[in-house]
Amino acid sequence: MDSSVESIAVEQRNEGFVKSNGTHFQLDGYPFFLNGFNTYWLMYLAVDAGQRSKVIAVMQEAMDLGLTLARTWAFNDGCYRALQKAPGVYDEQIFQSLDFVIAEAKKYGLKLLLSLSNSFSDFGGKAQYVQWARSAGVSGLDSDDAFFTDSVIKGYYKAFVQTVLTRVNTVNGLAYRDDPTIFGWELMNEPRCPSDSSGDKLQGWIEEMAKYVKSIDNQHLLTVGLEGFYGSSTPEESAAANPNSYAGQVGTDFIRNHAIKEIDFSTAHIYPDNWLWQASIESQLSFTTNWIKTHAVDSQNQLNKPIIYAEFGKLEKQAGDRHKFFSAVYDGIHGSCSSGGAAAGGLLWQLFPDGMDGGMCDGFEVVASKSPSTASIIKAQSQRMSILNKKSKNSN
Incomplete structure (x- = not known):
């Protein structure tokens, strides 16, 4: 392992809970900046003892790159290798796989951001909850968006969260709510409620569930899981900053949703290939830079909370496109961090070890050994964030 990267990993292997204080995170009383990644499949693969080597390998890869925060799923509803097989019915073997992931992360100096459900049908999500309710005889469930309003379904979700x-x-031997390896909780991956463009249904659900999570665990950070789309509370920004008109009609609202007092930090995702798929790389980069800046400024001035760019990814359509995109993302984040802004870090989508099964490939995956130029950018960002952490400690 590169000695400079090893020093980053060792430096970040702190035992305390990460807290939020205004527009910054704090760890052991000092401002905390991060560089991280997504690997949603950690619990899923860890079920198979023969696949655990890949879980370990990606954590080793992360440490080699100086990464300090991993975002992953702490749910799998009603699907193959389901954690929750039915409402209130759990698979102990799957839970023990999540136990393993959390314990293993600590060895590699990683904090974990754990997501509790999905807006999409992958790994069950809100569609599975609605199907469970229908099977139980609940009527009036016109769409999957009933997840956000039906009392029975909300009860299912709360029971899962409590468990x-x-x-x-x-x-x-630690209860999850007492384990500082866990950075925080995410209510749902990319929640959307397109049946209500006013955003009222989703807002009510976030308010209710945020209070519920904090009533059980007030030690960990909590976020919503949003993509960052602006909604009806900020029509000018919705028109100017959103990547397209549809983004403002899916029931989410970056400012309003994150202003809830129990929500500790904001998030935004960045996918120019999905949102601006016909645009040139130059236009995509311009959008990316503005998207990062706009959200950092709003997190600082309107929310007074830190922001993590919790997913960002780029297909390698042309040689060097991903390199340019990652550089733009990292420069935007570092620029905000170094100037006292609200940005705290970013999480690339998604880090793979060598030899991963092709079934989980989506074109956005980064394998360091196959993408040395991208790996060098990731490592450089880790080093820049480590320098910021050192400066914050030395100035106190």
Whole structure:
């Protein structure tokens, strides 16, 4: 391992809970800046003892790159290798796989941002909850968006949340809510409620669930899981900053949703290939730079909360496109961090070790050994964020 990267990993291997204080995170009383990644499949693969080597390999890869935060799923509803097989019915073997992931992350100096559900049908998500309710005889469930309003379904979700947060890890003996390896909780991956463009339904759900999570666990950070689309509370920004008109009609609202007091930090995602698929690389980069800046400024001035760019990814359509995109993302984040802004870090989508099964490839995956130029950019960002952390400690 590169000695400079090893020093980053060791430096970040702190035992405390990460807290939020105004527009900054704090760890052990000092401002905390991060560089991280997504690997949604950690629990899923860890079920198979023969696949755990890949979980370990990606954590080793992350440490080699100086990465300090991993975002992953702490849910799988009603699907193959389901954690929650039915409402209130859990698979202990799958839970023990999540136990393993959390305990293993600590060894590699990683904090974990754990997502509790999905807006999409992958790994179950809100569609599975609605199907469970229909099967139980609940009527009037006109769409999957009933997830956000039906009392029975909300009860299913709350029961799941309570079970996860109070789970006692069979590896280290810690209840999840007492484990500082966990950076925080995410209510849902990319929540959308397109049946209500006013945003009222989703807002009500976030308010209710944020209070509920904090009533069980007030030690960990909490976020919503948003993509960052502006909504009806900020029509000018919705028109000017959103990548397209549809983004403002999916029931989410970056400012309003994150202003809830129990929500500790904001998030935004960045996918120019999906949102601006016909645009040139130059236009995509211009959008990316503006998207990062706009959200950092609004997190600072309107929310007074830190922001993490919790997913960003780029297809390698042309040689060097991903290199340019990652550079733009990292420069935007570092620029905000170094100038006292609200940005705290970014999480690339998605880091793979060598030899991953092709079934999980989506074109956005980064394998360091196959993408040395991208790996060098990632490592350089980790080093820049480490320098900021050192400066914050030395100035106090």
